[in-house]
Amino acid sequence: MSTPPFESAQRPRIWAVSISRLRDLFFDIAGEYVERADLRIVSHGFEDALREIEDAGAGRPDVVIAGGSNGAYLKTRVSAPVVLISPTGFDVMHALARARRDGAKVALVTHGDTPDEVRRFIAAYGIDVTFASYQSAQDAESVVLDLRDRGIDAVVGPGLVTDLAASAGMGAVFLYSRASVRAAFDTALEVAQATRRETIRRQRLDNLLQHLRDGVVALDAQGRVEAMNQRLAGVLGIDAAHAVGRDLLELTPDLAGSLPDADGNTLCTVRGVSYVVHRGPLASTGAAAGTVLTFQESRAVERLDRTLRSRQRVQQFSARYRLDDIVGASDSIERVRALTRRYARSDATVLILGESGTGKEMVAQSMHQLSARRDFAFVAINCGAFPEALLESELFGYEEGAFTGARKGGKAGLIEVAHRGTLFLDEIGEMPLSLQSRLLRVLQEREVVRLGSTEPMRVDIRVVAATHRALTEGIEAGRFRADLYYRLNILSIALPPLRERPADLLPLAVELLLQAAAREPRLAARLPDAAAAEPVLAVLAEPLKRYTWPGNVRELQNVIERIAVELAEVDADAFAQASTEPVLTRDLLQTIAPELAETRTRAKQAALTLRERSRHVEADEIRAALAAHDGDRDAVCAALGISKTTLWRKLNAT
Template sequence: MLMEGLIDNENLGLGQAELLQVKHWMTPNPHCIRIGQTLQDAGEMMNRLNVDSLPIIDEQDYLVGMITLRKLLSSILKGQDKDTIISRISNRNYVSLKRDDSIFSAAALPYSQIPVIDEEEKVIGILTVRDINDGYSRFIHMLKQKEHSADVLQIILERAYEGIVVVDKFGMIMEFNEAYSRFTGVSREDAIGRHVTEVIDNTHLHLTVKTATPERGVIQRIQCQDMVVHRIPIWDKGELVGAIGMLIFEGVTEVYKLYESLQRNYMHVERKEQPLTVKLEEDSRMTLDQIVGTSPEISEVKRLARRSARTLATVLITGESGTGKEMFAKSIHHISPFSNGRFISVNCGAIPEALFESELFGYEEGAFTGASKGGKQGKFELAHNGTVFLDEVAEMPIMMQTKLLRVLQEKEAERVGGIQKYRVNARIIAATNRNLKERVREGLFREDLFYRLNIIELFVPPLRERRQDIPILLSYYLKAVCEKYDLPKKSFSPQAIAAFIHYEWQGNIREMVNVVERLVTLVDSQTIEEHHLHRFIKEESETQPVTYQQPSLMETARDLGRQKEKELVIRALRDALGNKKKAAELLGIHRTTLYQKLKKYNIPV
């Protein structure tokens, strides 16, 4: 009864339902006994064939009954002669199966052997208990294989670099992998069961299941960024049942890179040195997909950067020196409403205090000795309708902090020596590798300016906290340095990459670029081995100062969330007495997901 409940033919796939048919498990062309033969003939045949029943057929080979060893013994005990003729009259109580019947329809029958007949009711086979057991075993094996395939598919979905989402015919999300989750900031558990339009910006996937029209390589703007996507309808037995959406690139910039690569490789375009102004313009058009890294840590920062770019709020980017804070600032500018304006960078730690005001706000002609004729525009004027990036903002003099606060509040500024104010329409992005709260406590940074700048905080994690990205970064910068110096392609040995992964990288990506550049230029061999690294990374570790960065509120919240999740997993395992399948059910997750969490949190099993 349990097996019948488990195996409802209507719920089976086409291949599984056919596998269960009697014709695949019966013994064909069985031995039969004819009407007119004797009980002795039947007994001798059963003994010779080692069977305990025989189909009875008539002169035209039609099935008319079954004689069993039990019936044979019963007849002899009742005094019937062994020469008694077998007739159809005495064998009316029997059952038979058709070739397309399921073996499970025979499982409940109280017979050890059941004849199988064709459409004309002629015997074509015999189904035994052993045959049924073989069918059971094969089917259970298929179920296990299917479960294993589902686990493998789940792992593939979770490990895929591309974002993958699956919707049903109503546009409701059925599957949502980790890559898409990291990109959108919506967890898999929150996404599944919701309409796709509630989770993914500007999606047409719900229309794909209505029109059944596949779309490949189309542009879709997601999280303020143009993405290349596929939309593929899913068919089952001629019926449209859903659709798959895929992010095949992290961004349209990847397409441009491929195009440029094709130009270099196949068109042999001569390289021409670009003017400095063109290089500066290209440098300012940094996009988030150009920031190398796929780890959950850096993906979360990218997601927050996309969200912050939509607003006009001031952004404070924190993190250790060399983590790429300016790259994030340029990326936010590029996808923000201010992208048509200029990106103006100000290094607050490199400008003399006496010149700070004139650099930021400009000066009028004759404002001071040596002032340029006609005056000079300040950074805020140059960045009109654009972005001002205040790097190393913690080094800004206290007096300038007061003036900057006034500009942020009033949206107006005045040139040095001027009498008229001009309107400031520029977004402010600040960055620092210092602990600004500590600077506020020390009286070195204004508290009100801190809160004005820290409306949205982005903490860029150090390289040692996202080691998953180290091999990708090494490959990227190795290729870039080789092209920069026009050298043959080089590679790192697996042992060298492993050493880099375990290195602390106190100087972060800036240190990595320095080390890679020195290795490429000083190591002659095409493969850079582990023994080549020692003197370079040892020197770096001795000279590079360690900068402490207090975790951001968002990072602290993520740590608390991970700790809570670990406690829930441990509690579920304890309640399930170690049964992982039951624990997964208690948590409401797939068993494969549970295994991943056990590995993630190093929970012994």
């Protein structure tokens, strides 16, 4: 039989044990296996051989080869596999034939009962043979002496028996042949290979178990531990190595009654910590094959659930704008950029103040993009765009059956969706009072309760709110909760209106025109960059500065879109001559955007009351003071001799 050679360092250790003439056969054939096995012949038997094997430590044999009673003794006491040398039918017949030459009466002595097939084989050939067997070395001596007394001339048997027979003056024929010993060696190599493969497989499985983040234990059909990783052993407070072979519930009585009875999940508490326990079959052949239990800390399950929900929604709810998208070089805009960068490094709640159309959401998205939460969702909702009941379900979510028409399975609210990301609450001043109290609890406890549920869920969110209203006036009028205002107004950014940024008007108009041209195929080639767009808008330079822009950037974008539509109708030759003859004339501008006409602009400015002009002047002075004191509101209030409430009221009154 051909056996693949082992590498030198991986050759199996095979020990051949004998105290009789079998040892001579071992030495005779040892040379045939020197390349395939680390072979050692042990000239001890029984207790002495067992002691030598156990004392070998890490050098213990992978397989032991022995025969007769010596092999039977070691087989029940050695942890390594023991291959017993079995004589073949040819061995028996050949030995009996030799024994007949030594005497008329022959006995066949075997360890244990003589196999029936051997008896039938001998009977078939009509050979007169006395059968005898022994169980131990002492028993063998008694059997041999009894056979001598019964007139047996020759004995066929293993080495121990033949040695005793020779000592008793009887003929002795050794039962084993070189072929049977060689077959035992080949079997030992196969067993060693299989054992090595199984050991490697178990080591890999054990390494896999040890690297799992969850606790895992494999049980046999009786509930005894077959394998356990260190993580679970640490959870249960036991030694994993000493747990193997012992009943799990005896090791940890606290688990009795809390483990799942069938395949599935359940919750149990171990040493004060809650775990989700999953039960499954150890093999596909059914429950009798054993069970696998996995212990996962419930808090880890919750964290994973939140992360998955956030990851799934991050593409749907994402920030598009970056800080570079905010156009302008005025001091007020540079101050806004500086505050956005600074506040992005914090998780504190931010309140963005500014008139409608000043870019509050753009600042909020830029802050999110600069923050550590950039890889998670940016969820925006306009608090003034929904009826109260709908806003509540959108924000907080609901359970199945919470109200008529509720979606099957319930729905996660936007607060949940924003987990680990940013929640942008636009027009926070429009939020109904009843929802303000629920939002306050979310900000304080970082927990959200769905409609129809009683179980709060933890959320990790950064809240950015925005408003064009003076929230302090809402507090005085009873429309806005003071405690919510103070919870929102931890960090604040005031966005300047467009009329206070005259130097930014033309660059902003150019950028908006380029964006509009990119969406219009007829303009895209004619206005590829700012250098091409600036001459076209040259006629706008003065009208842009004279107009007060009550709609701010949103209104400016509206005007530029109208201009882009008209420019798309202009032929290419006119654009080619834009440097000498303007494409956009004053007459065309008055038709496209009559609000920019000089008379309308001056009339609107003249229509401002003295009180309104005074408010603008006061607001300008306050913003200048904020810039001078690097946004320090306390310092500004002290310098101007006003309260914080008055400061915010005057800033938002324009």
